[in-house]
Amino acid sequence: MSAQNTRNRIIEAADRLFYERGFEATSFAEIAAAVDLSRGNFYYHFKTKDEILEAVLVRRDQATRDMLVAWEGAADTPVERILAFVQMLIVNQAKIMAFGCPIGGLSNELAKLSHPAKAEAIGLFLLFRDWLAGQFVALGRVQDAQELALHLLMRSQGVATLATAFGDEAFVRREVADMTAWLAAQVAATGQTLGS
């Protein structure tokens, strides 16, 4: 097994465990066990836990960029692209109900720990915000694109948090429908301000 390959498997497992159990709550032993590696050998690939976190964040950053590019390719209009974002709540419903949003969860945990990598985790939020803002600009909402993007991001975070707490599928469907209706209203109200 090449070092690169093993390294990637470690990052992949750490990514999943950090999401499902949290960063602090995940031990080296768990990651090592997940990739069938001895704890000793683990340190050949990563010296510290923060190094793994860093690698996971880079991986998530790239995965997010790739996903956004894929959404661009899969849809022809800004509205359809924004809906791809909203649909994430349905597509990833099972995972969100069990573990919440990976970005929101990690950002919050790192904020509480005053962890140096906090800014990088928040950077993942920025990728979505800026991409969404770009779609709203394309939609003609140049003035308040950023605000609209944050509003949508806010809703997705709120839905994720309550979905985790209550495990209520009907709630998720209802809120996704409401976000879709909200989006349609924004399209109709091009040039006006948020909420009007």
Add this chain to the structure above:
Amino acid sequence: MSAQNTRNRIIEAADRLFYERGFEATSFAEIAAAVDLSRGNFYYHFKTKDEILEAVLVRRDQATRDMLVAWEGAADTPVERILAFVQMLIVNQAKIMAFGCPIGGLSNELAKLSHPAKAEAIGLFLLFRDWLAGQFVALGRVQDAQELALHLLMRSQGVATLATAFGDEAFVRREVADMTAWLAAQVAATGQTLGS
């Protein structure tokens, strides 16, 4: 110092630390230090960490009920009462930006840990949901009171999460204004369904 008094001080410090740093990340030593107590003596009051968590949850439950009763007393109309809930985002802005929502944060952490006290933490959400639903019923929205309550709870969670991530005061003010406008629209649309 009476045992009861010391016990209360421990619960108070644990409540704050669980909020500011997270449950797992808070050690016995930190709580003991916060109340100027030796680690040994600590165990006279609480045998296990879960026992402290339990006491903190009971305290939060009571504090929440008290706050809801206070809101009832301070406002005469359901709309004003619901606005008291929304205004929490402004009143507690500094803490929310630093540490997020105490209920959302704890629920999420306990969910990931599959902790037995998870249901109790979610119970705090239910206090707000049911109280808000009661206000919407009083407002004449009998049919969809529960849905409206969850929608508002969802928004407050989303705002809290992004406020923690971005520390953007203008964003919080804007979203609070938007929630206020949304509420006014619900009052105007009594009898209709969410989002319409």
Add this chain to the structure above:
DNA sequence: GTCTATATCAGGATAGAC
């Protein structure tokens, strides 16, 4: 590149003196 063995440390928890 992978292993076993081990050092080191922190956190949870207990015993017993005062």
Add this chain to the structure above:
DNA sequence: GTCTATCCTGATATAGAC
């Protein structure tokens, strides 16, 4: 009711053999 001293466990991290 409070303290000091101590144990145990699990987690990070290292050394060195293969």
